[in-house]
Amino acid sequence: MSKIPFKNPGWAGNVGEYDLTEEQVRGIDFVGVRPLEGGHAAGSATYPYMLEEKDPEGPLFEGPYQARFEKILTRYPTKRAALLPVLNLAQEIRGHVSPQTMDRVGELLELSSAHVRGVATFYTMYNKRPVGRHLVQVCTNISCNLCGAEDVLKAFLHHTNTEMGATSLDGAFTVIEVECLAGCGFPTCVQINSRYYENVTVDEVPRIVAHLRDKGAGLARSTGPEGEG
Amino acid sequence: MGYPYSHENEVPILSKYFGDPEARTLNGWKERGGYEALKKALNMSPEDVVEIVKASGLRGRGGAGFPTGLKWSFMPKTKASAKAKVKPHYLLCNADESEPGTFKDRELLRWAPHQLIEGCLIGAHAMGAQHVYIYCRGEFFEATQVLAKAVEDGYEAGIIGDDVLGSGKKIDVTVFAGAGAYICGEETGLMNSLEGRRGEPRVKPPFPAAVGAFGMPTTINNVETLAAIPHIVGNGGEWYRQWGSEKSPGTKLFCVSGHVKRPGNYELPLGFPLKDLIYDVCGGMIEDRALKAVIPGGSSVPLLSAEEAMGCALCYEGVVEAGSMLGCASVIVMDETTDIVHQVMRMASFYSHESCGQCTPCREGTAWVTTILQRIEDGRGTEDDLDTLVEVTEQMTGTTICVLSDSVAAPVQSSIEKFRDEYLALIRRGERLGTA
Numbered sequence: 001m002s003k004i005p006f007k008n009p010g011w012a013g014n015v016g017e018y019d020l021t022e023e024q025v026r027g028i029d030f031v032g033v034r035p036l037e038g039g040h041a042a043g044s045a046t047y048p049y050m051l052e053e054k055d056p057e058g059p060l061f062e063g064p065y066q067a068r069f070e071k072i073l074t075r076y077p078t079k080r081a082a083l084l085p086v087l088n089l090a091q092e093i094r095g096h097v098s099p100q101t102m103d104r105v106g107e108l109l110e111l112s113s114a115h116v117r118g119v120a121t122f123y124t125m126y127n128k129r130p131v132g133r134h135l136v137q138v139c140t141n142i143s144c145n146l147c148g149a150e151d152v153l154k155a156f157l158h159h160t161n162t163e164m165g166a167t168s169l170d171g172a173f174t175v176i177e178v179e180c181l182a183g184c185g186f187p188t189c190v191q192i193n194s195r196y197y198e199n200v201t202v203d204e205v206p207r208i209v210a211h212l213r214d215k216g217a218g219l220a221r222s223t224g225p226e227g228e229g
Numbered sequence: 230m231g232y233p234y235s236h237e238n239e240v241p242i243l244s245k246y247f248g249d250p251e252a253r254t255l256n257g258w259k260e261r262g263g264y265e266a267l268k269k270a271l272n273m274s275p276e277d278v279v280e281i282v283k284a285s286g287l288r289g290r291g292g293a294g295f296p297t298g299l300k301w302s303f304m305p306k307t308k309a310s311a312k313a314k315v316k317p318h319y320l321l322c323n324a325d326e327s328e329p330g331t332f333k334d335r336e337l338l339r340w341a342p343h344q345l346i347e348g349c350l351i352g353a354h355a356m357g358a359q360h361v362y363i364y365c366r367g368e369f370f371e372a373t374q375v376l377a378k379a380v381e382d383g384y385e386a387g388i389i390g391d392d393v394l395g396s397g398k399k400i401d402v403t404v405f406a407g408a409g410a411y412i413c414g415e416e417t418g419l420m421n422s423l424e425g426r427r428g429e430p431r432v433k434p435p436f437p438a439a440v441g442a443f444g445m446p447t448t449i450n451n452v453e454t455l456a457a458i459p460h461i462v463g464n465g466g467e468w469y470r471q472w473g474s475e476k477s478p479g480t481k482l483f484c485v486s487g488h489v490k491r492p493g494n495y496e497l498p499l500g501f502p503l504k505d506l507i508y509d510v511c512g513g514m515i516e517d518r519a520l521k522a523v524i525p526g527g528s529s530v531p532l533l534s535a536e537e538a539m540g541c542a543l544c545y546e547g548v549v550e551a552g553s554m555l556g557c558a559s560v561i562v563m564d565e566t567t568d569i570v571h572q573v574m575r576m577a578s579f580y581s582h583e584s585c586g587q588c589t590p591c592r593e594g595t596a597w598v599t600t601i602l603q604r605i606e607d608g609r610g611t612e613d614d615l616d617t618l619v620e621v622t623e624q625m626t627g628t629t630i631c632v633l634s635d636s637v638a639a640p641v642q643s644s645i646e647k648f649r650d651e652y653l654a655l656i657r658r659g660e661r662l663g664t665a
Contacts, residue, residue: 004234004490004491004512005234013233014233015233015248016232016233016234016491016493017233017234017235017248018232018233018248020248020250024250026371027253027339027371027372027374027375027378029250030250030253030254030375030378031374031375031377031378032378034374034377034378039377039381040380040381040384040385041403042377042380042381042384042389042401042402042403042404043376043377043378043380043381043404045403045404045405045406046365046370046373046374046376046377046404046405046406048370048374050370075401075403076403076443077317077443078424078425078443080424080425080426081423081424081425081443082425083425084405084406084407084408084422084425085405085406087408088367088406088408109425111425115426118427119425119426119427122410122427122428122585123367123407123408123409123410123428124408124409124410125367125368125407125408125409126408126409140575141329141528141575141576141579142329142330142487142524142528142561142572142575142576142579143329143330143486143487143561145572145575146486146487146488146561146563146567146572147487147488178368179327179329179411179579179582179583180327180328180329180330180331180411180579181368182326182327182331182332182334182335182366182368182369183332183335184329184330184331184332184484184486184492184559184561185233185332185484185485185486185492185493185494186332186492187486187492191368194370194371195370195371196368196371
């Protein structure tokens with residue numbers, strides 16, 4: 001076997017034999033920018049809800065978010081079924097789901113506070129505490145683990161100067177361990193806010209961290225280990 | 230074709246357009262023959278569609294391998310004459326891909342969203358479902374955006390909605406995003422989650438076909454199962470049987486991860502030799518190191534030793550014969566540098582984290598197994614611990630509502646049986662037989 005092709009545009013994952021850009025791998029070229037008010041109700045519950053800018057005290061569900069909230073309600077036979085999407089929406093605005101947020105969501109959906117808290121604490125993607133601008137979640141489950149994920153996790157902690165689960169002093173990073181992200185063929189798989197960073201190696205970590213610091217989580221431009229493209 | 234690498238032995242049906250960005254647009258999909266099978270199905274009676282799926286022998290791709298046609302036939306029939314009185318029926322698509330080692334559904338969502346939508350619509354027609362919910366795992370933001378956009382395009386083109394392709398049928402499709410819980414991949418856990426509850430599995434019976442989502446007749450299928458439907462309905466049941474074995478017909482996406490040169494998804498006929506998958510399709514082991522163990526079906530099935538793996542045929546019955554299960558065909562390959570004890574401990578801690586806590590054997594068992602394995606890892610283990618682990622995991626098998634508890638028993642028991650020397654080296658001499 002001759003050399004195995006390896007290209008990783010923008011850390012979107014190895015494209016191997018294929019000639020694809022980061023936008024194509026991530027689907028951004030196809031999806032474009034979806035409207036804040038939710039677009040068609042069928043997909044209104046699927047937005048990215050981990051954004052860089054967060055407003056922890058922000059009003060819940062006003063303006064375009066009100067429109068999205070109402071669209072979500074139209075898709076289910078019960079109000080309760082809107083609970084997960086609505087908590088997602090709240091987290092998109094506020095960055096985390098506080099007990100106050102849970103209570104407000106409960107009022108809006110006519111659910112008891114106990115029920116909402118029971119649900120919100122069951123699911124790991126609801127941040128119960130504020131997190132940094134970039135929430136870095138490193139998969140250390142088996143497939144990534146076999147390929148060095150624990151070292152990648154250590155490298156992220158080192159280069160962001162944080163401890164596991166804590167937020168860096170400048171508020172930029174929170175680094176946590178996460179269970180399998182279903183990117184097992186692209187180890188190590190890291191989720192940073194709403195995006196996957198794949199085939200991340202220890203050597204790539206400083207560049208990813210610097211990139212996030214400088215340019216935010218917008219589109220990364222990299223062609224993989226060989227250098228900046 | 231395989232992504233990110235292809236191979237000449239592949240039979241690309243579901244994966245034909247992986248890596249082709251044009252295929253995810255509606256026009257691109259139509260140019261590639263998309264939605265012809267849906268037209269064909271809408272001109273057939275629902276019963277006839279179910280018969281085609283039954284004839285194909287397609288088995289559920291989520292892990293259990295239950296025959297899809299049979300599952301569909303459990304749904305109560307909707308009679309046209311009594312239309313007004315009929316309860317709503319639901320079809321759920323399980324895109325909560327979270328079994329460690331599995332990464333096929335993400336590729337199906339992001340490269341061929343219309344293939345899945347077409348499969349969902351055909352399934353909804355066959356079972357009289359008026360609403361399809363596609364439950365995507367919350368982490369899949371990017372893939373979910375692609376799917377949501379494709380659904381929007383489908384509504385705009387009249388393929389989804391009040392009058393599907395002018396047939397007079399009303400079928401809605403909603404894309405739902407979960408919030409991070411492995412257990413929501415269990416079918417009744419998923420239903421609870423969709424209903425806005427904790428994703429705790431339900432006691433069966435009643436089965437979902439009688440009392441499912443929102444208390445209504447419901448069928449739930451994996452992404453890969455539904456993605457195969459348009460091809461089966463378009464080409465016929467017998468066509469699908471030209472690949473695979475009598476008991477495992479068709480093709481399957483194999484997710485290969487771990488210590489191979491070319492990891493990725495490959496679509497192969499069922500029954501393909503595991504040896505060829507590793508050494509030919511995936512280009513062999515990284516740095517040509519020796520193989521130590523293979524997990525053939527995601528982290529919840531027993532490990533195979535290198536020797537067992539070499540004779541294993543990758544079909545449902547073949548993997549059982551070799552001593553494990555095909556599961557969702559997530560092949561995790563481990564070479565000689567692998568520290569088996571550490572990896573099993575990592576798997577156990579995963580299941581402990583993901584246990585929903587309803588059943589005592591699982592809640593307590595997963596936690597204790599992890600604690601004992603951690604103790605062995607830290608060099609404080611005793612030989613009695615191995616017997617304790619076997620005893621505890623035996624009590625965790627078949628004693629709970631769902632199979633999460635059994636899932637931790639599989640890697641623990643099989644590793645103690647097949648790699649006992651690794652445990653003993655660590656316990657007796659503090660020596661690790663793997664170095665990774």
